[in-house]
Amino acid sequence: MSAKKTTSAAPTAPRPTDAELSILRVLWDRGAATVREVHEELSARKPQVYTTVLKFLQIMTEKGLVKRDESARTHIYRAAVPPERMQRSMVKDLVQRLFAGSTQALVQQALGSGKVTPEEISEIRRTLDALERGE
Amino acid sequence: MSAKKTTSAAPTAPRPTDAELSILRVLWDRGAATVREVHEELSARKPQVYTTVLKFLQIMTEKGLVKRDESARTHIYRAAVPPERMQRSMVKDLVQRLFAGSTQALVQQALGSGKVTPEEISEIRRTLDALERGE
DNA sequence: CAAGATCCACGAAGGTTTTCGTTGATTTAT
DNA sequence: ATAAATCAACGAAAACCTTCGTGGATCTTG
Numbered sequence A, B: 001m002s003a004k005k006t007t008s009a010a011p012t013a014p015r016p017t018d019a020e021l022s023i024l025r026v027l028w029d030r031g032a033a034t035v036r037e038v039h040e041e042l043s044a045r046k047p048q049v050y051t052t053v054l055k056f057l058q059i060m061t062e063k064g065l066v067k068r069d070e071s072a073r074t075h076i077y078r079a080a081v082p083p084e085r086m087q088r089s090m091v092k093d094l095v096q097r098l099f100a101g102s103t104q105a106l107v108q109q110a111l112g113s114g115k116v117t118p119e120e121i122s123e124i125r126r127t128l129d130a131l132e133r134g135e
Numbered sequence C: 001c002a003a004g005a006t007c008c009a010c011g012a013a014g015g016t017t018t019t020c021g022t023t024g025a026t027t028t029a030t
Numbered sequence D: 001a002t003a004a005a006t007c008a009a010c011g012a013a014a015a016c017c018t019t020c021g022t023g024g025a026t027c028t029t030g
Helices: A018-030 A035-045 A050-063 A083-098 A103-113 A118-132 B018-030 B035-045 B050-063 B083-098 B103-113 B118-132
Strands: A066-069 A076-079 B066-069 B076-079
Touching (some): A018 A076, A018 A083, A018 B083, A083 B083, A103 B103, A103 B118, A118 B103, A118 B118, B018 B035, B018 B050, B018 B076, B018 B083, B083 B103
8 A cells, every 4th residue: 555666667676586587588698589589489498378478578577677679569678687687686685585694605505516617616716816806 | 186296295395485485594593493483583573473474384384394393282393404405406596597507607696796705715715625626 | 452470468367475364272370 | 260371273365476368459461
């Protein structure tokens, strides 16, 4: 009843659901895409109904997760947020919710569970160096 | 309708929702707790209704996220899974969904966005050393 | 131009998550 | 032992997520 969400776009894009994220991945990949293009790319992995994808894009537009160019009949969609920013916010979110705010704890857990090549390890070391050097 | 989940506990605990995760945090923290204790701790941050917390604990019991000792009138709950295991699986999940399977990409993003103290950096270095040494 | 294809909007159905009121049982205090 | 407090169970309502069918508009093609 009280002020919670105005009709305009949210200032902070909400955390995407799984389905929304799969669509964002396509948009990040292509930069921009029509509903049909998204639909086809998603269908390659898992059969999808066209209007389902369309519906998601519409909802995501309302949520501010994507932006829509309606100048032509066939609308063109883009992710409203670059992948890096989304990764950032979702990592932060997970750190808060699951690691009591400790970034280090998450990093340790990630290193312990996932595969990392020697080259990647070197790269992480360089990032650590840069961090210590004060960026 | 078909076989999807039997009545018994799930072999793999499902990804907890936000509300469920906040309850798990309390349980991990305390080891074990009654509904009232969980309720009070959660209420400290955000007003909660007792029966809402109770309901969640009941659902989480069905899902296999928590275990319940019903021997006394006041039931006692424990997390069914240690925090490390949950962290592991949720980090893996995020790596798949948002980082195209690259653990390294997540680590880089985490290091770049969160605050990490010099001591923590050293610790991460030691972990990297151990990794290179083949554990 | 007429038929078919393509596209978006709308809405509804089914599922899950979240919230909470009520009930009945058990315990505690008077 | 009666009243008050505490507790688990149940169910329902609200919100949200996911899926998809239908309809109307626009574009394309023969």
